[in-house]
């Protein structure tokens with residue numbers, strides 16, 4: 001029987017190699033944004049974005065497809081009961097996102113758009129990268145934001161799809177913040 005082929009290794013915080021999450025929380029602080037509803041693709045085993053949620057009064061829904069990261073989330077919220085009120089994690093292949101089950105967000109991060117499309121998993125996918133971008137951009141509330149990571153190894157996918165999708169959906173680009181490209185609806 002076929003199985004989903006998912007990323008197995010828990011990802012540690014490595015700002016030199018993958019600074020997007022640290023840059024994102026820095027941007028939130030510099031903008032003075034509080035109380036944001038955030039969809040965050042790729043929690044990492046460090047759960048950096050979720051762990052910052054209580055301080056900013058944010059509500060974060062993180063997505064992981066790595067079993068060890070889902071387990072570390074469970075440990076975190078059991079050991080820190082306050083965190084669970086602000087930070088939820090969904091275990092899912094991002095390409096199996098069920099848009100009907102997701103609410104509106106103030107901020108959507110798609111830092112890893114294009115990174116995990118796999119021919120093996122494609123028969124089970126609900127969305128491809130374009131569908132993911134269109135679908136999650138459609139979940140951004142008026143005046144909300146969508147963010148991309150220019151340092152992603154698959155950034156060419158975002159760079160190609162962004163001009164085809166975001167302008168017609170009412171997004172305009174903001175000045176870059178460090179490694180991040182940001183758009184506002």
Ligand SMILES: C[S@@+](CC[C@H](N)C(=O)[O-])C[C@H]1O[C@@H](n2cnc3c(N)ncnc32)[C@H](O)[C@@H]1O
Nearest residue numbers: 007011018042043044064065066092093094116
């Ligand atoms: C390279 S790590 C980056 C984590 C974090 N954003 C950072 O910058 O440190 C990639 C993340 O994407 C998640 N991921 C990998 N494949 C995925 C998939 N098919 N669907 C959803 N998330 C996936 C991994 O579980 C991991 O959390």
